[in-house]
Amino acid sequence: MITFITRRLFFQTVPSLFLIVTVAFFLIRLAPGGPFASEKSISPEVLKQLNTHYGLDKPILVQYTDYLKNVVRGDLGPSFKYPGRNVTELIAEAFPVSLELGVYALLFAILAGIGAGLLAASKPGGARDYLSTILSTSGICIPSFVLGPLLVLLFGLKLGLVNVSGWSSASDRILPSLSLGMVYVAYIARLTRGGLLETMVQDYIRTARAKGIPESTVMIKHALRGALLPVVSFLGPAAAGLITGSFVVETIFSIPGLGRFFVTAAFNRDYTMIMGTVIFYAIVIIFFNTLVDITQALLDPRLRSKLNEKA
Amino acid sequence: MNYASRFFLLPVLCFFLISFHINCTSRTSPVDSGIKTGTLHFGNQTEPQDLDPQIVTGVPEFHILEALFEGLVILDPRTLEPLPGAARSWDITSDGLIYTFHLRSSARWSNGDPVKASDFLFSFQRILSPALGAEYAYMLYGIKNAREFNTSEISDFSRVGVSAPDDTTLVINLGKPVPYFLSLVAHHSWFPVHPATILKHGKIDTRGSAWTRPGNLIGNGPFKLTDWEVNRIISVEKNPFYWDSSEIKLSKIHFFPLENNMTEERAFRTGQLHITANLPPQKIAWYRENRPEVLRIDPYLGTYYYLVNVNKKPLDNVNVRRALSLAIDRKSLTDNLLKGGQIPAVCFTPPNAGGYSFEPTVRFDTTEARRLLAEAGYGPSNPFPSVTLLYNTSESHHLIAQAVQQMWKKYLGIDVVLLNQEWKVYLSSTQEKNYDIARMGWISDYDDPNSFLDMWVTGGGNNRTGWSNSAYDSLIELASITNNKEIRFGHFRKAESILLSELPVIPVYFYTNVYLLHPSVKGWEPNLLNIHNYKFISLE
DSSP: OHHHHHHIIIIIIHHHHHHHHHHHHHHHHHSSSOTTOOSSOOOHHHHHHHHHHTTTTSOHHHHHHHHHHHHHTTOOOBOSSSTTOBHHHHHHHHHHHHHHHHHHHHHHHHHHHHHHHHHHHHSTTSHHHHHHHHHHHHHHHSOHHHHHHHHIIIIIIISOOSOSSOSSSGGGGHHHHHHHHHHHHHHHHHHHHHHHHHHTTSHHHHHHHHTTOOHHHIIIIIIHHHHTHHHHHHHHHHHHHHHTOOHHHHHHTTOOSSHHHHHHHHHHTOHHHHHHHHHHHHHHHHHHHHHHHHHHHHHOHHHHHHHHHHO | OOHHHHHHHHHHHHHHHHHHHHHHSOOOOHHHHHHHHTEEEEEOSSOOSOSOTTTOOSHHHHHHHHHHOOOSEEEOTTTOOEEESSEEEEEEOTTSOEEEEEEOTTOBOTTSOBOOHHHHHHHHHHHHOGGGOOTTGGGGTTBTTHHHHHTTSOOOGGGSSEEEEETTEEEEEBSSOOTTHHHHHTSGGGOOOOHHHHHHSSOTTOTTOGGGSTTTOOOOSSEEEEEEETTTEEEEEEOTTSTTGGGOOOSEEEEEOOOOHHHHHHHHHTTSOSBOSOOOHHHHHHHHHHOTTTEEEEEEEEEEEEEEOTTSTTTTSHHHHHHHHHTOOHHHIIIIIIOSOOEEOSSSSOTTBTTBOOOOOOOOOHHHHHHHHHHTTOBTTBOOOOEEEEEESOHHHHHHHHHHHHHHHHHHOOOEEEEEEOHHHHHHHHHTTOOSEEEEEEEOSSSSTHHHHGGGSTTOTTOOSOOOOHHHHHHHHHHHTOOOHHHHHHHHHHHHHHHHHHOSEEEEEEEEEEEEBOTTEESOOOOTTOOOOGGGOEEO
């Protein structure tokens, strides 16, 4: 397993990151309008000073190699938009918020999604299955920018149960987590149902039933384990997406997370912030994909032996 | 209920239990508790770039800086007339070239240090230092040799027209008269910074040092910084060292960066905010009908207009530009589309800018518009070529552009292609004059018509139309060297008349500031610059 992780790190992660950094670096420079373009004109002298200050007056290849050197040292540079802050610090402040929100959303998605999948698969073709399908499809169809304001309208404005925005009290976590997690509930429910239906016709399930094990135990203890493989594959990138923040949900609920930076940095042409968020997101994605591979191996002995063979 | 149902219902039940628990706990809204504790909850649009008064350029930043710093003068929130600030009085020589400010001996920084005239010299040197790259350095260009120092033509700051004969006297020598100088001095680019703090965290011209962080920032305003959590909150509390602290009624202000105006409106409705920065246009009618007591529509010193690229055919023809302007029904736009109390622009400078008003010149006259278009040579035999109307991506700009497109089609038979571009792309297009007609807005930093008219001089940084008129340039120059208000305004009127006759810009409407204000907030006066000094604000 250690060999597998080491191989993964050196032969896949590092080259992938290098490629991502390179492509992103040059792509953002192609976008028209620089970080200091503004509605009110800036004098050429001031613009020159700003470009010198941030090293933008150097040839692009020199800027690129300088940036690579700094990244290797762990320095993501100063933000162009927020002069007093550096990118590492901004990410470090915003990420814990997105992580917290993402974890709640993920927990909600897993619990409700697997629950709905179990409900549907317990009597395929029955009323519960249809109900679960309808709820799942609705979850997929209703985007968070519709669901969020609807939840706010009901629980915040009409019932007055929670704040409509902010990230101070414990109750501020509820609506954003639901809005963010709902779409994943739907996917997980569909995947769980599909996985369960496939697993429930396997021989070992018939054996378990023949032994007289109660149906609930058969389903949760025996069938669910196998049925969750596609869910786990889905959860890797989904978790990466969830914990790195959502622009829409963070904006609707005014949450100080990382998601907003992904979008606003691009709009502001905050080059270093764009690069910082891209690198950070890439690392999180790679980390979760590796985690998924390991988890799958732990869940499925067949995969485990293959993985060891590869290693 | 079987195991699967239980599994599914668990998270849902948890949510309702938590909600029920919260509901059972008595909840006082931040607005109500704020009234008791004197804490103002302020919706402030976006996260500020920084809290360095010499670096930042935006309105949300200014709202916070007003609490943390105080310039030589402050503006009366009702009249915008200058009132004593850090300076208790000032003398002006008869030629209007030398201003002597007498600083208060009781003025203190938030750490207790006295505010000295030399602190102002340090601050002016800092903002004018080329290496700082301050975008608002030009606001100080009225000072003798300030431009030369800022553009590195001279390197000796002692040649810049500022001096401090003693700790409480500051002398500013202007190169030529600046009749709106006191209005200018109230701008945040003129605020003093604490020299020892700046030098503790870097050099005088270090950009982006840590001096603005809570714990580091030392200001001379009525409030001091206590908390700054990015994208969450900025909190300030009463500064006990402020010279007039006994008159400050608020104890704290919380600034919330609420970028989404729908979120902000909901926060106001549920008692989380005393003041919002904006109100979504679609909500105006509802508030007008149901809660008029909280709806505020204040005039604002800004013009929304269309830039015309006069170097491009067929827009190089002045009759074409006049025809386009005459065929815009501005009243219909403001009454039926915008509905936020905006005023149809009948000239370029908004009414009462520093006491200046221009007679209504811009009209809606479709017959004359068609005649002018025919005179320009366009008609059934020579159809008008299609032109592009550019705007930055935004629902409101899009709606206005669509309406204007329809008007030009209906009244002139002209086909206009609408083109929206992302903000920075749009800025790049207008700067490179890569457009036919483009929307633009101008909001003034100071209360004077000069702000609206000097930008159209030949080669002006904001003149992205390619238009040049020597008579216009001369008039603006003449207005800049006289201190006599009537003569100045006379030059401005002649200049504006040329501008509106040539129409390199087509005025559309004058801005208003539409927002929500809780009735408990007292002393919040409407004014053209949207300046609200917190020392005059209270909660009752």
